[in-house]
Amino acid sequence: MTNPPRILVIEDDTSIRRFLKIVIESGGHTMLEAERGRAGIERTATDAPDLVILDLGLPDMDGKSVIASIREWSQVPILVLSVRDGEAEKISALDAGADDYVTKPFATGELLARVRALLRKRSSIPTDVSEIVSGPLRIDLAAHKVTLNGKDTQLTRKEFAVLALLARHAGRLVAHKQLLTTIWGAAHANDAHYLRIAIGNIRDKLGDDAADPRYIITEPGVGYRLVTE
Amino acid sequence: MTNPPRILVIEDDTSIRRFLKIVIESGGHTMLEAERGRAGIERTATDAPDLVILDLGLPDMDGKSVIASIREWSQVPILVLSVRDGEAEKISALDAGADDYVTKPFATGELLARVRALLRKRSSIPTDVSEIVSGPLRIDLAAHKVTLNGKDTQLTRKEFAVLALLARHAGRLVAHKQLLTTIWGAAHANDAHYLRIAIGNIRDKLGDDAADPRYIITEPGVGYRLVTE
DNA sequence: GCATTTCCTTACGCTCGCTTTACGCCAATT
DNA sequence: AATTGGCGTAAAGCGAGCGTAAGGAAATGC
Numbered sequence: 339m340t341n342p343p344r345i346l347v348i349e350d351d352t353s354i355r356r357f358l359k360i361v362i363e364s365g366g367h368t369m370l371e372a373e374r375g376r377a378g379i380e381r382t383a384t385d386a387p388d389l390v391i392l393d394l395g396l397p398d399m400d401g402k403s404v405i406a407s408i409r410e411w412s413q414v415p416i417l418v419l420s421v422r423d424g425e426a427e428k429i430s431a432l433d434a435g436a437d438d439y440v441t442k443p444f445a446t447g448e449l450l451a452r453v454r455a456l457l458r459k460r461s462s463i464p465t466d467v468s469e470i471v472s473g474p475l476r477i478d479l480a481a482h483k484v485t486l487n488g489k490d491t492q493l494t495r496k497e498f499a500v501l502a503l504l505a506r507h508a509g510r511l512v513a514h515k516q517l518l519t520t521i522w523g524a525a526h527a528n529d530a531h532y533l534r535i536a537i538g539n540i541r542d543k544l545g546d547d548a549a550d551p552r553y554i555i556t557e558p559g560v561g562y563r564l565v566t567e
Numbered sequence: 568m569t570n571p572p573r574i575l576v577i578e579d580d581t582s583i584r585r586f587l588k589i590v591i592e593s594g595g596h597t598m599l600e601a602e603r604g605r606a607g608i609e610r611t612a613t614d615a616p617d618l619v620i621l622d623l624g625l626p627d628m629d630g631k632s633v634i635a636s637i638r639e640w641s642q643v644p645i646l647v648l649s650v651r652d653g654e655a656e657k658i659s660a661l662d663a664g665a666d667d668y669v670t671k672p673f674a675t676g677e678l679l680a681r682v683r684a685l686l687r688k689r690s691s692i693p694t695d696v697s698e699i700v701s702g703p704l705r706i707d708l709a710a711h712k713v714t715l716n717g718k719d720t721q722l723t724r725k726e727f728a729v730l731a732l733l734a735r736h737a738g739r740l741v742a743h744k745q746l747l748t749t750i751w752g753a754a755h756a757n758d759a760h761y762l763r764i765a766i767g768n769i770r771d772k773l774g775d776d777a778a779d780p781r782y783i784i785t786e787p788g789v790g791y792r793l794v795t796e
Numbered sequence: 797g798c799a800t801t802t803c804c805t806t807a808c809g810c811t812c813g814c815t816t817t818a819c820g821c822c823a824a825t826t
Numbered sequence: 827a828a829t830t831g832g833c834g835t836a837a838a839g840c841g842a843g844c845g846t847a848a849g850g851a852a853a854t855g856c
Binding site: 800804824 | 827828829830831832833834835836837838839840841842843844845846847848849850851852853854855856
Binding site: 723760 | 812813814815816823824
């Protein structure tokens with residue numbers, strides 16, 4: 339990651355937010371903010387932060403629901419802030435898909451350590467390489483070029499964007515919402531339509547068959563995945 | 568947890584207590600003792616053990632009351648010892664807030680496995696939640712992929728969700744209600760139907776047999792459990 | 797400004813997963 | 827023995843989601 343990691347804090351208490359901002363920026367990260375669960379979910383979609391810090395005691399939504407919502411389409415690391423002795427809530431948050439937790443009040447050193455640990459996990463996924471090779475596919479991000487078995491393939495901008503995003507997460511599932519918000523913008527987060535057409539065109543140009551795919555696999559109701567190896 | 572986990576055993580029978588002491592300490596844990604329900608509740612408060620093992624047949628209090636008392640203020644995992652065929656008592660104990668049960672007479676290996684599973688729950692700062700390995704089963708949450716002995720297994724969304732939730736609690740009992748509310752939503756908390764079909768399909772795809780299960784164990788009237796080891 | 801490419805829209809058939817319904821089995825209860 | 831409830835399986839219906847096609851709008855490139 340060349341740019342400083344962007345951390346989204348979902349927290350209703352202003353003073354805690356202010357405090358976190360100091361801590362996080364002292365750690366060399368950038369902080370985004372949301373005051374409500376709903377808004378936090380949306381910013382996660384639109385801004386694609388590298389990490390989400392979530393307070394469990396939000397006024398509008400139960401923390402577990404926020405986590406579940408995000409986990410439907412994103413694998414971004416989630417660090418939970420819970421009050422001390424909120425044992426049950428903490429555990430259910432982890433079950434819902436959170437990655438770690440810190441109990442309030444927390445030491446700034448501990449918080450930053452947890453943050454770094456989660457970011458490190460994430461950074462193993464290369465995002466800033468200029469060329470992605472996946473089997474017979476070669477995707478040159480800078481030149482906007484795709485070659486299949488050495489032969490040039492002409493993709494449109496959207497088609498290329500879709501394939502590139504899949505390639506960045508080669509082998510992993512990429513959710514509809516993630517593709518749509520990244521490429522078409524948050525306003526079209528639910529237009530899975532677009533995606534089907536783009537995928538269809540890509541498959542066409544790569545000589546792939548939807549019924550028996552060699553490159554792009556459909557994960558029904560969830561998203562798509564680029565085959566590795 | 569840096570120190571050895573401390574386990575409180577609430578049991579009136581001296582010979583069983585002595586036996587448990589050997590088993591528990593052989594597992595690398597420390598054992599505290601109480602002979603009566605009342606005393607057990609108090610020691611839970613004063614000594615804050617990491618796990619409570621509770622015999623249901625105490626002379627001074629009914630087991631359900633002991634659990635309810637503890638649950639008023641503590642979320643410490645409670646493992647219940649019940650006599651065989653005490654089905655109803657067992658279920659009501661779980662309803663009252665117990666986490667798991669073992670029927671007497673019990674195998675020492677099984678008891679320790681349950682103890683470890685419950686202790687893991689408390690100390691669970693997941694190192695890498697994106698992949699859960701349980702025996703020959705490998706569940707990749709990010710990729711939405713399940714491999715059995717290295718071979719890919721195609722699960723539907725619901726099937727995957729069920730298996731993933733069981734895997735998060737590997738070795739522990741997961742109640743019907745928890746599975747249903749988490750995956751199907753609160754509205755279907757009583758449609759155990761759905762669950763049976765999903766479990767049936769999963770077992771089918773994993774080559775598991777309901778009558779002699781290797782992976783998913785049915786806990787009648789209560790829930791399911793994913794085998795560990 | 798015009799030609800061409802690219803994208804959005806609309807439409808439709810189809811597959812597959814979820815729900816529903818039904819039934820047999822076993823064990824515990826009477 | 828008869829009954830009941832929980833579990834497991836089978837199978838059918840249905841609807842959501844997927845894939846494809848084609849025409850028109852919009853953006854791009856010259």
